[in-house]
Amino acid sequence: MPSLLGNIFKGWTDYSKGVEEGGHHEYEHMYAMVIDLDLCTGCNACSTACYAENNLAVVGEDKFGARQAMHWMRIERYFDEPDLDKTEATTDADTQSRGASFLPMMCQHCNAAPCEPVCPVGATYHTVDGLNAQVYNRCIGSRYCANNCPFRVRYFNFYDNAESWPAPMDQQLNPDLSVRSKGVMEKCSMCLQRTRAARDTAKREGRELKDGDIQTACQQTCPTSAILFGDLLDEDSAISKVWKNHQVKLGTYKQDKENPELRGYRIFEELNVDTKVLYLERVREV
């Protein structure tokens, strides 16, 4: 019933459900991710693939130092605290006896995303695919969302990035994605354009989307296959099984695990932003 009345009724139904069930949302899919930190070697291939896939501007060292970087996916490095009791060669406080641990960090696509309610123009919202989308055409660059993001994974275009692709490098831009201009906020979209393409392909072949149809660029390029992407609403998808095996549930700020040894955790879970990226802790021999 695509009419004014129909819209009013539907809007009212959605609204009342939202009041009753607290942030109810009609999802068709719930795309989520698993990142196994035990497999991650910190090689930055995912970050590089993201640059190539999503037309990311390369800002150069100075702007990077001025915190104007544009990497949708960054590799965070964590070093163990040096063991000062050791009397071996590696007691220098700035180094450590073992390597860093790495954590790929991109938009966590929170189900209760703090960036969404603060946007003055509604440029960021939740799609029916369960992704937190950024509509570049709507964005006016207020940067409220970036300031409200606990993960600091929203990046602002401070400059026109034309110099990032001097000819002939502009030939390698991805046509499935716009090249963002100055004054627009951008972030990881979990390769929305690939979701779109997969949906079109599935429609062409007259079938439903199945697990494995969509691969994000970072997942595709990860040499150790540390990244897994899929639909959480699909009971049989590989990703659902991982979430289930690690006894991590959505919609809570405190996981209730029977076995505390399980490695799965979500970052900043206590903020109750309900992130959809599951990290599997790194295991090290002591």
Add this chain to the structure above:
Amino acid sequence: MSPDRRKRSPFPWIRTIMAVGVVGALIVLGGQMLEHERRGGESPMTESGPRVPNAVFPTDTFAGKDIAQPINYSHKLHAGDLGINCLYCHTYARRSKVAGIPPTSKCMGCHTAVATADDKPEIAKLSAMWESGQSPAWNKVNDMPDFVHFSHERHLQKFLFDNPDMNIQDSREVCAMCHGDMVEVGVAKKMRPLTMGFCNTCHENNDGPADCTRCHK
């Protein structure tokens, strides 16, 4: 004042509010009916033109500029008088995002046999290009901005191939929904606004997706 009169409803304004509500509902319904009547339920493409069943037509029109083309190719002649199917030349529309401009070989497929270069200057141009191995540098008429994802394939699937009341011979009507009836013009012209409002109205009427990211990229 009898005691039972004092048992008023806890909400004394209920009647007024209901009356206002009824009036409002009547206004809304009336507006809906007027709107429906204005559209005539479904809108004819032209005065006598056929329609796409199971679809609501966009009614907006747009007076496009005349865009000079290297060859004055007439849609009126080819699609109208000769009745060539749109999809014969714009082959890619049924399997890709873009409808595509036919390659010169497609033109020459006919023009080596019919209406050769002898007495028609425009076809002489075409033949000359064909001989020298260059393509006519056609100028773009319907341009989608870079931030819009529009798939010809999906729209043809919905309105033509998956539409039980449509035959592939009638592709012209489906194309006319967004391009206007190209039979009316000689050299191609933009005849529909192709703005977001235009797309959105049609999406609402035909149950297209309303999610921003389905079209915005």
